[in-house]
Amino acid sequence: MKETNKINKKIERTKNNDKPRKEEKVYIMPLGGLEEVGKNSTIIQYRDEIIVIDAGSSFPDENLYGIDLVIPDYNYLEKNKDKVKGLVLTHGHEDHIGAIPYLYQKIDSTVPIYGGKLSIALAMSKFDNFGGISHKPKTYEITNRSVKKIGKYFEVEFIRVTHSIADAYSICINTPAGRIVHTGDFKVDLTPVDNVGFDFQRLAALGEEGVDLLLADSTNSEIPGFTPSERSVGEALRNEFRNAKGRIIVAAFASHIHRLQQIVDVAKETNRKIAIDGRSMVKVFEIATRLGYLEVPKGLMVSLKNVENRKDNEVVILCTGTQGEPLAALSRIAKNMHRHITIREEDTVIISATPIPGNEKAVYSNINNLLKKEAEVVFKKVAGIHVSGHGSQDELKLMLNLIKPKNFMPVHGEYKMLKAHRQLAIECGIPVENIIITENGKKIELTKEYAKEVGKVPSGDVLIDGLGVGDVGNIVLRDRQHLAQDGIVIVVVTISKKTGMIVSGPDIITRGFVYSRESENLINETTKLIKQNLEVHEKNSVTEWNILKGTIKDTASKYLYEETKRNPIILPIIMEV
Template sequence: MNKNQRGKLLIFALGGLDEIGKNMYVVQYGNDIVVIDAGLKFPEEDMLGIDIVIPDISYLVENQEKVRGIILTHGHEDHIGGLPYILKQLKVPIYATKLTMGLIEHKLKEAHILNEVKRYIISNQSEITLGSMKATFFNTNHSIPDSVGVCVQTPEGAVVHTGDFKFDMTPVNGHLADMHKMAEIGKKGVLCLLSDSTNAERSGFTGSESTVGEGIQEVFRKAKQRVIVATFASNIHRIQQVVDACHIYGRKLAVVGRSMVNVVNIASELGYLNIPKDLLIEPDDINRLPAHKVAVISTGSQGESMSALNRMANASHRKVEILPGDTVIIAATPIPGNEKMIGRIVNQLFRIGADVVYSTTSHVHVSGHGSQEDLKLMLNLIKPRYFIPIHGEYRMLLAHAQLAESVGVRPENIFICDNGDSLEISNGKARYGPKISTGKVLIDGLGVGDVGNIVLRDRKLLSQDGILVVVVTLSKTNGTILSGPDIISRGFVYVRESEQLLDDATQVVNQTMERCMKEQVSEWASLKTSIRDSLSKFLYERTRRRPMILPIIMEV
């Protein structure tokens, strides 16, 4: 591939297209590869037992000597969460802003690879050289501070990647997005724009994070007892606004939940959170103060069963219990798939007698992703010749493409791609280039990629109707049955109430074996197949279930 690609620009995604999660985009010019983001994704509901999913980076591993570095646009899991796995295979430098790097370093330390990785802090003032390419950065607004977009200057022209963004005209920390810099980049001419499509189906502008501060203060003002706020740990602006509300209304704040404590520590240390002295208290001290003098900030806004909020709601948290009269703010909207879990916590909180403020009924959350007008503003500032909508499911990418067309990008210059589709640009002309091999790597415990379709199919089968193991010991000399057949079942029927069924099933196996012996079936494989078939048929007729059947033949 080397020769062909000299003088050619390739742009492609290894993750992030037609999905939400595992973002990883690649800009390659000749022998130089720049990677933008290295995220993880949470498993789909059919990936039973899987912990997380990361992109398949075999292309990068094969071309390791060409990879000049990985740029991380911001500190969310779907952008940095794959690093601990990916950097074990790929020895390349990483570039990130101060807060993003702080969050990454915590991860790399836990993975015991911190010292092996070359790390460079960047800012909107940096210019970094990556082989034949140079990268500069512009600040954006998002639901985590220190988010940037990237402008990769290639010999073919500028490639701009927005990162995740919205335009917040009244940002909590006062830092507007670098609109002037974006305008300047746009003015100089941009070859290709890759832009965040998450909210491309939503009309209007996304609201300012500071409106959430008002919503939270409103709740604090009315609350008679403790206030518990659950939000994403990484939303430092929102944590700041809870801190501010505590300061205004004279409450002390306890931080609970492992990742919340971790983020508050890192962000405070690096100067991204401004917490008045003596405002924080330890969870142990909550009960020593009057209820109206206390607030709690916690993880669990997505209803996660092991989260602090869920444990507090179910009186299984070691230190904090939610009591009647407490006010709980769930400052988040459900990520699709989490609606039922959140609903369950809300029910439980109301049952306790808490007052619950959640997004369907109030103003305690806004998205960090730009809506249609934000997206059009970005398109109009950058004015790209070519456009690739990224970071979204197909319908979002399509909606974003339509927005681009509406602001004047020529339809033939808009490319809706899949992961692995490459856009090849040479002499200013773009077309689909070679297909890059990619996919998903499933992580289950310590195993990276050792669970594939067969294992998942088996887990699915087992989860539906359980398993029946049929064991029989045969004589090596004459093939007679020495012991068994024994049937052991798990996840099929409750054995004590189904003795008759299992006795009958044993009879079916006996008859099958007799028949096989008469017919002088000597191959174990055929014998096993016969047992499996006859037993499966019998069980389906009797129960309309199809458990996995595992015949085992021992020979003595």
């Protein structure tokens, strides 16, 4: 009550004087994207109002079998749901929009979403077949330099940058306590494919006017120089297409619309038709073409089924699978498991991406399989058929020079990347004491005088294990691949909402994990062990689902491995009654 009165008084004061006062404070709380690559999401709070920048997901670590997605912990937003005034999107990649429906399970559907047309379309497609959301949120499409008033206090401006997807924006948040610029993901493409460039003029103008805090993408902060223009990939593809004697199979990220456009253009130039394969590729092609982000000449696209009837040198197969995902199109082709495509000696396979760390082995396995079938495989940066969507050191320095922020906070990256980015900022003249390297969940206070860490909010990895998940086709498929190896063990526990006590279970259901007659004993023994361990938690009043789930997993997987030397997927399901 006291608190509320104080705030009201402050509001009174502000009304009398529009200028920011020294004592005004705005808070920045990153929920994801720090000390990691993925699940980017940042809270900005001024008094009783909150905006959220991005709500991204990340892919689970290899050891999180059965987990489809990792999203940020949205407890703080759930508790403060009356304060949340808007969700602002920098762009439409999974690590910036993948958690949106889960976020809306926690906050009101009246909170609107602001973003570019393509980002909005991709974000809204996340709600399709997604349970638990009564109403889809309202959306506002913005364009470059759009300024939106959000809530009573925030004035948010969108400034166009270049990235490996169209419709990417940096975001400038004006609050009575200071101005914050969040770059979003960006590179500085001096010759962008769509001629819709990086808005140097507006970013420099913000720098001229004064920026109190810059949050900037650190992904490539360890890489010297300038990331080559996306346009350079077009040249490299053109060469490969010209040299190819037979069919061309190109694997690319579905979301990389500029890349797809270049493939479309070069296919047309070299008189080839395109057949597409892969769920996400089909989906993005549909959305991007409909919204005008992708221009596909009439008659260029052909059905995958009929592709074998065409002359080899008149065909391009555009597919997913750059990361060696086991059931993606390229992997099925490589393993001779594709319904329509069998690799031939004169085929040229172009992998227009680099492996995300952790995926190297799977990618190289595909390449080896393709090479064994005597296909020509074009891969690696050397060939110029892929460039990063993130700015390297010179581009990060350029951004720092454009914005000239008073305070600087590197975001989006592992710890070593944040540190490397800090070094670049020091070289660009930002005083070291004005640079904040922080963690997910930390609360940063920004005033006209300083920026500093003042506390924390709940944060961490929230694992999505498929319950209530709708359209995550590829991941489900990947799980099936796993299931095909060692099967699945589902452990169901029912917990009382009121007391947090176990009401029934654990009950174990298995599929693909039969072990003849002994299996019954094995399951009984596992059940007993899990129960024992859960009771320890109960005694200590530990009720966090993540911990309970972890205990279930650890107990079951350890015991089952000892007994069977198998690693089934352990899927703990906790139900509240």
